[in-house]
Amino acid sequence: MHTLTALVASLPSDTIGPATETVETGTLLVAPLLVGIPLLSAALLLVLGRRTDRWGHWLGVLASSAAFVIGAVVFVNMLGRSEGSRVLDVDLGNWIDAGAFHLNAGVRLDPLSLTFVLLVTFVGSLIHIYAVAYMEHDADRRRFFAYLNLFIAAMLTLVLANSYLLLFFGWEGVGLASYLLIGFWNYRLDYAVAAKKAFVANRIGDLGLIIAMGLMFATFGSVSFDTVLGGVTESTSQATLNGIALMLLLAACGKSAQFPLQSWLGDAMAGPTPVSALIHAATMVTAGVYLIVRSAPLFNAAPDAQLVVVCVGAVTLVFGAIVGCAKDDIKKALAASTMSQIGYMILAAGLGPVGYAFAIFHLVTHGFFKAGMFLGAGSVMHGMDDQVNMRLFGGLGRYMKITYITFGAGWLAIIGFPFFSGFYSKDHIIESAFVPVEGAPWRAWFFGSVAMLAAGITAFYMSRLFFMTFEGEKRWTNKADGSHQHPHEAPKLMTWPMIVLAVGSVGLGAFLNAGNKFVDWLAPVLGHPEHEEPVMPVPVIMGLTLALVAVGILIAWRRYVASRVPVVPPVGTSLTRAARVDLYQDTVNDVLLVEPGQALTRSLVYVDRTAIDGTVSSVGRVTVGLGEIARRFQTGYVRSYAASMLLGLVVLVIVVLVIQI
């Protein structure tokens, strides 16, 4: 089945490095188990049901950790290879063979997919461990772990696929897992509605991916990465390339909660906190960035679509930041921040070769610090009887030392405090945004300034979140049942994952940045971008960004530590009020999409009832009416029958006579 056929290098050498090799023997053949083990575990937990309640969660942890170990083995093997032979395929045989459409299923192993594998399985395993304690009192903990494993399997399918169709398979899988987990407590109507909303918003994006695949098949004759990405040439029509790229962007917008499909992410916080950390912060929502970076050769050849990508990223970046400034629900504030940070990644991905590696770099560091902060938020909720309103927190740092420190590490990382993880990754993106684009000098200044300004806003809202929760005087009240609130630190199973993620938030950025390690690692997939000078000197950009960050922290300090935080939210400016309701995005969606949609269905129902049903039932009514008339002749009186016979006879005779004459 595994034929050793080095695929012909039809890839343009300036965008993509080496050609894909097919793996025939060796350690790398274990790669399909990355998907297989979590999938098997999920299936077992779901099929065996309640019988596995006692140990099911540990099976889940084991499956996820096993996937991480396999990922690490593959990673070590990959490090032992030369840079030229790090793009590999494990062929899994013929998958679809229909007419002109041939597709082999296969696992793509390259630095990009391995980065995701390690991120997903490592952060995923930590969150599995955390969830063992977090979900301890939930009767359905086993089902929760089954879904988490299902998610891991689907996410790994997504990143390991070697064709868009297999990627789509994983894409739908993570959407399903996300739906199941957002609605995990679906006995609450609003949670079930949130799950449905996420699902529907994602479907719109999925449609984009389907259309993109159709266009790819029509243009390149296949949907495998090698054919499509290698098939982009000078002669491919710009309209087609832009179409494919924009449809891929639509897919990315749906999955990554980017403008204009962002409205589901805030509501998705209805899911249990480990889900928010794993799916809606660290991994699944970044799949859109993966899709764009994976399709780099396509986007490079479609500059118009790239501009749209940058715009979408910039809009979402600012949008999420503004919403984050006004939210009082700790999880929703973090969700807005996730949206905004992914805006950074999409922006970087839209910048082209200068930005791809930094988008992934920020994605990885963000995966660590944002997951860490979500777990911290879960720990706070755990200690505060599931309270999420930050106005009712305050001063918690004194009661939860570990959560305080680990969350603090995440906070410093996300605002780009010097030498923390986010500092390196975000700084690179801002610098790349300032790199001039040929023929459009305004772009460097505009997008650079937006990225820089958003860093300042990020500093403000994240500091606000941190100060309102952990600093200042305590504002909490009694529990819902009237007993006293006793904030307490979470058990060790929850704190250890937070500590590990905090270490990553502190040191990962510096480690990966040292000697340009991360960019070089991704080079076999993304190539070596030429170093280009931004429009301003790099130290000036860095200095300005840090100054804005400092201003942001200072304002937050003055408003939320130096002065009292009102327990009842003040009325606020019109912008604050708008940001509290997500800048009216739900209203806009309702007016533009939901209500016209409902009106359309209602009118279709009306047409169905009146025109179609009306025609059918009037045919019936006419038949009944005719029968009613015919019935009157059947009197049952022999004499009337005889009369009609005689009459008929006479008529016949008359007719015959008339004809004869």
Add this chain to the structure above:
Amino acid sequence: MSLTHYLVLAAILFSLGATTVLLRRNAIIVFMGVELMLNATNLTLVTFSRIHGDLTGQVMAFFVMVVAAAEVVVGLSIIVAIFRTRRSASVDDVNLLKN
């Protein structure tokens, strides 16, 4: 006397019989009307047989008589049966086939 007179008489008898069938309610009388119509037909058949000098019509008349005799037996027994169950010989009471 022209043979046409026989035909006219047969037509009159037939009309009388038909009128009896249509207008009278008593089943026995209706039956007599039917017999009258049959015999009027017989008269027509025999007359035409005579006109054409052909025996076929006369043979047909015999057939009609035989059938009429059989029919009388069946019909009368039905009438008796109905009379026994419904205590009436009126054809208008026997309208179970209605609607």
